[in-house]
Amino acid sequence: MELVIAYLAINIAVGLVACFFGKKLFYLMLGLLVFLGVFGIATSNADSTALSFVIAVVLGVAAALLSKYVYKAGVFLVGFVSGAALGFILTMLLPSEAGSFLWVIVLVAGLLVGLAAVRWSDLAIRLGTAWAGASFAVPSALAAATALPKMTELAVSGDANATFFALSKFIEGDFAAANGTMIFVGTIVLTVIGAVVQSRQKG
Numbered sequence: 001m002e003l004v005i006a007y008l009a010i011n012i013a014v015g016l017v018a019c020f021f022g023k024k025l026f027y028l029m030l031g032l033l034v035f036l037g038v039f040g041i042a043t044s045n046a047d048s049t050a051l052s053f054v055i056a057v058v059l060g061v062a063a064a065l066l067s068k069y070v071y072k073a074g075v076f077l078v079g080f081v082s083g084a085a086l087g088f089i090l091t092m093l094l095p096s097e098a099g100s101f102l103w104v105i106v107l108v109a110g111l112l113v114g115l116a117a118v119r120w121s122d123l124a125i126r127l128g129t130a131w132a133g134a135s136f137a138v139p140s141a142l143a144a145a146t147a148l149p150k151m152t153e154l155a156v157s158g159d160a161n162a163t164f165f166a167l168s169k170f171i172e173g174d175f176a177a178a179n180g181t182m183i184f185v186g187t188i189v190l191t192v193i194g195a196v197v198q199s200r201q202k203g
Helices: 002-021 026-045 050-069 071-093 096-119 121-146 148-154 160-178 180-199
Strands: none
Touching: 002 121, 002 148, 002 160, 002 180, 071 096, 071 121, 071 160, 071 180, 096 121, 121 148, 121 160, 121 180, 148 160, 160 180
């Protein structure tokens, strides 16, 4: 149970901080969001191996360091993560046949939103961090409220790595498929609130 709570708490906390303070903490949030995004992709396509986890960590850290020195690349990455999250959620609302094109849709959406983010960087940072943060917080919060018993069953006692992989697969797989509309609406609502809050912050 402790590992399940830790997993949910990390996703919700990082998501909410990104959603409401993403522009102020742009570089830090970029690293965390990219890490979570890469971790989610790795866990949905790989076994629960230490190598997959290490790759996710390395890519997340590399992206954070890159964004610090290459501003436009950082803006693009935030846009790409946001667009990829949007593409993933949209596939849940499309007919089941669209599932075979999941990664094409995610990649195209990520590229389009990433390029748009570079063009309108200030607005893109606010919307992108709000959206990316909401896309992590909403599914985890909804899962915590409605599927905690099922998630507890998936926990592997004493093995945080295997537990996090199993929970990530569940939330992004069966749970997301069953609750796609609610996740999509909740993500939009939280994104709007987060973007408005960020627009009123100084600096």
